[in-house]
Amino acid sequence: MxxxxxxxxxxxxxxxxxxxxxxxxxxxxxxxxxxxxxxxxxxxxxxxxxxxxxxxxxxxxxxxxxxxxxxxxxxxxxxxxxxxxxxxxxxxxxxxxxxxxxxxxxxxxxxxxxxxxxxxxxxxxxxxxxxxxxxxxxxxxxxxxxxxxxNSPDITPAGTTAGAGRGDTYGRFVDALELHFRELHQVADYAELLGCSVRTLSRAARDATGKGARELIDERRLLEARRLLGGARWTARAVAAHLGFTDPANFGRFFRGHTGLSPAAFTAEEATSTP
Incomplete structure (x- = not known):
């Protein structure tokens, strides 16, 4: 303090x-x-x-x-x-x-x-x-x-609406995603885990955030990749294995498709950037 x-x-x-x-x-x-x-x-x-x-x-x-x-x-x-x-x-x-x-x-x-x-x-x-x-x-x-x-009236956690509980489909999906994003990568995996249909899960995600469930899964994996490449200085190979990609090349394509940069270029940019 x-x-x-x-x-x-x-x-x-x-x-x-x-x-x-x-x-x-x-x-x-x-x-x-x-x-x-x-x-x-x-x-x-x-x-x-x-x-x-x-x-x-x-x-x-x-x-x-x-x-x-x-x-x-x-x-x-x-x-x-x-x-x-x-x-x-x-x-x-x-x-x-x-x-x-x-x-x-x-x-x-x-x-x-x-x-x-x-x-x-x-x-x-x-x-x-x-x-x-x-x-x-x-x-x-x-x-x-x-x-x-x-619990101040103006504080609403991201991705929820005022009065929404963590017991709803989207809230349970967020909790499950945080626990399993490294090994579960398909919407069907989470729908099965939560005991609902893919359509129900996709609708709940879109109603809460405006994004599809698959987009949210990819965003969480991408966020972890950026954290590990930039802040923790992991290698692309280590990040790929950690996030469940079958090989570093697949991870490279995923990362470039979402950021426009290769993992190596992103790491180099983070090392030289200034606020």
Missing amino acids: STVEDFFAQHDDWPWNPPRPGRASFHYLIAVTAGELRHDVDHVTRTVSRGQWLWVRPGHTQCWHPPGDARGAFVLFEPDVLSPDIARLLAPLTAHTAPAVLTPHPEDGAWLRQTALQLLDEHRALGRRPLDVHHALRRSLLESLLLRLA
Whole structure:
């Protein structure tokens, strides 16, 4: 737990000079209370303005931009710090498909900022209270913050409609896709897994996102390929095997067809690009 300004001050010119994409292994949650923050999440530059929150989740590829005038709380936490019951309640917003930039309702903004400041104060209070009490307070404040943020009226997880539950066909498909995208690549595979017809699954996906189920499957595989080639620096052969392609040539055709670049060209571009 820190602040954006302290993080930039403590790290001098790293990691934004030179900018290098890396894969997040923690949750990065930043509340911008002044100025503007620019940050790449999965190769898309996000602009986070005053009153908004940036949430980078484990598995996302991120790249820092040079520090600007952004100010605000910076919360870094591991996925397993949340209690199981709270983790279930937060599942729609901790999922990798949830939006990176969140704009809570104005009536929640002041409360969220205050809770973030209380969390920062407790983080800095190490030694002031018994250690078990200190850890319990930090987790309680973090869970309160996340629950309020996740349930602010203006927050709707990506790919869902207001009031939609995770028990619907599309929600179950998203969950299954995240678990099985490496080995299951056909719409029929997921329809069988979910106990519905291909037509029902395709209609649910299109109603929720405007895209077909096959397009969503390909997008998830492509996203993982970009993460591994760019942030993790895997070889094309290793990525192909990891994503279930029969050989690197098939993976190369898939990747070029969706990006216009070969895996090698994409890796080279990522290594030399700057925000």
